[in-house]
Amino acid sequence: MKNRETLSLTDVEWRVMRALWQLEEPSLGQILKALEGSGWSKHALISFLKRLEAKGAVAIDTSRRPSRYRALILREEAQQSEARAVLDKVYGGDLMLMVSSAVGAGELSPEETQALIDILKKGG
Numbered sequence: 001m002k003n004r005e006t007l008s009l010t011d012v013e014w015r016v017m018r019a020l021w022q023l024e025e026p027s028l029g030q031i032l033k034a035l036e037g038s039g040w041s042k043h044a045l046i047s048f049l050k051r052l053e054a055k056g057a058v059a060i061d062t063s064r065r066p067s068r069y070r071a072l073i074l075r076e077e078a079q080q081s082e083a084r085a086v087l088d089k090v091y092g093g094d095l096m097l098m099v100s101s102a103v104g105a106g107e108l109s110p111e112e113t114q115a116l117i118d119i120l121k122k123g124g
Helices: 012-024 026-036 042-054 077-091 095-104 111-120
Strands: 059-062 068-071
Touching: 012 026, 012 042, 012 059, 012 068, 012 077, 026 042, 042 059, 042 077, 095 111
Parallel strands: none
Antiparallel strands: 059 068
16 A cells, blocks of 8 residues: 555445454455444445555455455554544644543543553653
């Protein structure tokens, strides 16, 4: 993939990628089973996978029968890219504003608050 830092995934693509990360090199049938309840047809899933391939996020191995699908990006890379995009888009790149917003929402448990403190003490 050319530039993973600018990768942008839709909600649908995130669901597909989570299945790929979980299953490693699944067939189309295995992906459909993992996404059971999504209501997606086989053809819709093929379309999503081809779109992800065009973005450089997925490799499709058609030399095997059935074809196999593999994530070309690490989950952590995709999460960091998405976090950076949200930080820039919503908070203008201001990390402190994002953290204070999350903490100020009051949705952190005492354990999560302590974990955040520990992360900050370590410096990342």
